[in-house]
Every structure is written in structure tokens, then in C-alpha cells.
Amino acid sequence: MKKIPICEKSNLTLKEAAAYSVIGINKLRDLTSDRNCRFVLWVGNKRLIKRRLFDQFIEQEYSI
Template identity: 70%
Template sequence: MKEIPIWEKSNLTLEEAAAYSGIGINKLRALSSREDCEFVLWVGTKRLIKRIKLDEYIEKSYSI
């Protein structure tokens, strides 16, 4: 099975998103637990991070 590079995936696990963005897993978990979070995708109880939306969120943010 061929592994897809992180920067080509549309949705990332918390671990992948932390490695990709440099933001800690606990901080990503706290941010994605908010009701108004636009970069989280829930698949049942599994939390996935929308990579492009996360990039947009980081671009707009001054501090996290």
C-alpha cells in the first residue's frame, strides 16, 4: 500500500495535523472541540482536521 504524503491529504488525524502545523495535539484538540470550529470533521467519534481550512485558520490568526 502506498502512503500519501501529509501535504496531499485533505483530512488529517490530530497527530498528522500537529506534525504538519507545529501546533500541539492538546491545543488542536481544544480548538477543534469548540462549536464554531470550521476545520474539524467528525466521523462518528473520530476527529479529523480539514488541512486546507486549518491553513486558512492559521493565516487569519494572530495568536493561538
């Protein structure tokens, strides 16, 4: 199976998002647990991070 680089993926797992953004997995869980979180995609119990919206969120935030 061909491995796709993180920068080309549209959705990231929490582990990939943590490596991509240098934000801890626990903090990402806190951020994505909010009902109004725009960059989380729930697939059953699995949460995926929408990379493009996550990038926009990070650019707009002063601190997390």
C-alpha cells in the same frame, strides 16, 4: 498500501495535524472542541482536520 504525503491529504488526524502545523495535540483538541470550528470533521468519535480550512485559519490568526 501506498503512503500519501501529508501535503496531498485533504483531511489529517490530530497527530498528522500536529506534525504539519507544530501545534500540540492538546491545543488542537481545544480548538476543535468548539462547536463553531470550521476545520474539524467528525467521523463518529474520531476528529479529522480539514487541511485547507486549517491553513486558512492559521493564516488569519495572530496567536493561538
